[in-house]
Amino acid sequence: MSGSVQALDEGALLDRVQARAGEGREILDAATREVIGRVPVQTVADLDRAVARASAAQPGWAACGHGRRSELLLAAAEAIEANAEPLAHLLSREQGKPLNGPNARFELGACAAWLRATANTVLDPEVLVDDETGYAELSYQPVGVVGAIGPWNWPLMIGIWQIAPSLRMGNTVVVKPSEHTPLSVLAMVSVLGDVLPDDVLVAVSGGREIGARLAAHPAIDKVMFTGSTATGRKVVEASAGNLARLTLELGGNDAGIVLPDADPKAIAEDLFWGAFINTGQTCAALKRLYVHDAIYEDVVTELAVVAAQTPMGRGLDENNVLGPLQNPQQLAVVSRLVEDARARGGRIVTGGAPAPELGELFYPVTIVADLDDGAPLVDEEQFGPALPVIRYHDVDDAVASANRLDVGLGASVWSSDRDQAREIAGRLQAGTVWINSHGGLHPMAPFGGVKSSGYGLEFGVEGLKSVAAPRVIHG
Numbered sequence: 001m002s003g004s005v006q007a008l009d010e011g012a013l014l015d016r017v018q019a020r021a022g023e024g025r026e027i028l029d030a031a032t033r034e035v036i037g038r039v040p041v042q043t044v045a046d047l048d049r050a051v052a053r054a055s056a057a058q059p060g061w062a063a064c065g066h067g068r069r070s071e072l073l074l075a076a077a078e079a080i081e082a083n084a085e086p087l088a089h090l091l092s093r094e095q096g097k098p099l100n101g102p103n104a105r106f107e108l109g110a111c112a113a114w115l116r117a118t119a120n121t122v123l124d125p126e127v128l129v130d131d132e133t134g135y136a137e138l139s140y141q142p143v144g145v146v147g148a149i150g151p152w153n154w155p156l157m158i159g160i161w162q163i164a165p166s167l168r169m170g171n172t173v174v175v176k177p178s179e180h181t182p183l184s185v186l187a188m189v190s191v192l193g194d195v196l197p198d199d200v201l202v203a204v205s206g207g208r209e210i211g212a213r214l215a216a217h218p219a220i221d222k223v224m225f226t227g228s229t230a231t232g233r234k235v236v237e238a239s240a241g242n243l244a245r246l247t248l249e250l251g252g253n254d255a256g257i258v259l260p261d262a263d264p265k266a267i268a269e270d271l272f273w274g275a276f277i278n279t280g281q282t283c284a285a286l287k288r289l290y291v292h293d294a295i296y297e298d299v300v301t302e303l304a305v306v307a308a309q310t311p312m313g314r315g316l317d318e319n320n321v322l323g324p325l326q327n328p329q330q331l332a333v334v335s336r337l338v339e340d341a342r343a344r345g346g347r348i349v350t351g352g353a354p355a356p357e358l359g360e361l362f363y364p365v366t367i368v369a370d371l372d373d374g375a376p377l378v379d380e381e382q383f384g385p386a387l388p389v390i391r392y393h394d395v396d397d398a399v400a401s402a403n404r405l406d407v408g409l410g411a412s413v414w415s416s417d418r419d420q421a422r423e424i425a426g427r428l429q430a431g432t433v434w435i436n437s438h439g440g441l442h443p444m445a446p447f448g449g450v451k452s453s454g455y456g457l458e459f460g461v462e463g464l465k466s467v468a469a470p471r472v473i474h475g
Contacts, residue, residue, distance in 0.1 A: 274438030
């Protein structure tokens with residue numbers, strides 16, 4: 001272990017992880033497009049060496065036992081908290097999310113909370129049989145080395161979702177951050193390295209070839225991937241050679257159903273943040289909203305009111321709670337889908353075009369009414385600040401619409417009648433269904449998708465089991 005918790009400033013964190021002057025690849029501020037720093041561009045050979053180091057460290061880490069590993073995860077939470085502000089600033093610049101609201105500081109708080117929850121989760125051996133026929137006990141052992149391939153939208157929080165349970169169960173971890181947000185992840189891994197033993201957590205930055213090699217590496221025993229469904233399929237194919245276990249949290253196109261007894265004004269703010277948290281760049285965000293005809297116009301109006309009151313701009317401005325899209329590719333996706341919706345006769349209630357006066361990658365909150373199923377903005381995951389609102393007359397039709405796509409990460413039902421909402425929730429094909437909210441997660445409640453939104457569970461006891469190998473002993 002390298003010592004006690006250190007509190008560093010943003011410059012010191014960058015100095016630890018960025019490439020030397022004149023080397024590496026430039027990383028730009030998502031809001032201003034200014035250069036933040038240069039990330040090392042590592043090779044497949046570098047990855048192979050990192051995996052070898054993690055493999056060598058794994059037996060000793062497993063031998064520490066659950067108690068010691070939990071102590072070190074608690075120390076890791078303290079290290080995150082000691083460096084939360086500089087990490088949040090770096091995250092805000094690199095990813096684009098503002099410091100305040102459910103954004104950068106919130107994300108660092110979630111990192112510490114998930115580390116603590118994981119450290120304190122108990123997974124005792126389970127006695128399966130204990131009678132005159134015999135005795136059988138189930139326990140969970142480390143799988144070995146976990147390859148963690150992270151996304152760019154919540155790079156630190158989702159990174160911890162992968163790292164914390166893997167370490168807790170005695171695995172070592174090789175992290176491959178997204179090419180879009182590598183500096184903040186490398187900085188977080190460096191901070192964690194101040195309290196963890198050498199080589200139990202190693203990060204390798206680079207392009208797609210690094211991710212492909214990590215998924216296919218013969219010494220990787222488990223792959224955790226969060227990202228698009230298309231890339232998830234490639235991870236499945238790459239991992240087939242060594243039969244690595246998989247946890248895949250893939251694309252979603254979450255539906256919300258507003259029942260006619262809901263109060264539009266009362267639910268508007270929660271609807272808004274369900275859809276537009278992180279400027280809509282969230283896997284389990286509300287991405288298509290079905291509203292009963294009786295309150296349709298009222299819901300659209302109230303959403304527009306919240307949008308008008310919600311400031312967007314550079315993330316380091318303490319007043320803002322919405323930021324830019326993270327990268328030009330995502331801006332192009334949102335622009336294409338909104339323009340198509342406009343051409344189809346969709347009513348642009350708010351937004352509807354980029355905002356270059358704010359910066360290159362800014363797209364205002366866009367609410368599009370009067371679209372139908374089949375429109376690309378409804379059927380494709382926009383992953384940005386554009387929400388289609390679809391009118392329905394019969395709740396059975398709304399349920400059928402919500403279920404008709406080949407995704408199922410999350411969904412929500414909005415109603416003043418909790419029993420009715422729960423009945424509708426039970427009919428929705430999604431890994432998680434919320435009532436009168438959307439997207440909230442708890443470290444003890446398992447989370448995962450169905451259909452093409454992936455498989456495997458994270459969080460709580462089930463999350464620990466997913467990064468472990470079951471072993472049954474008879475006798």
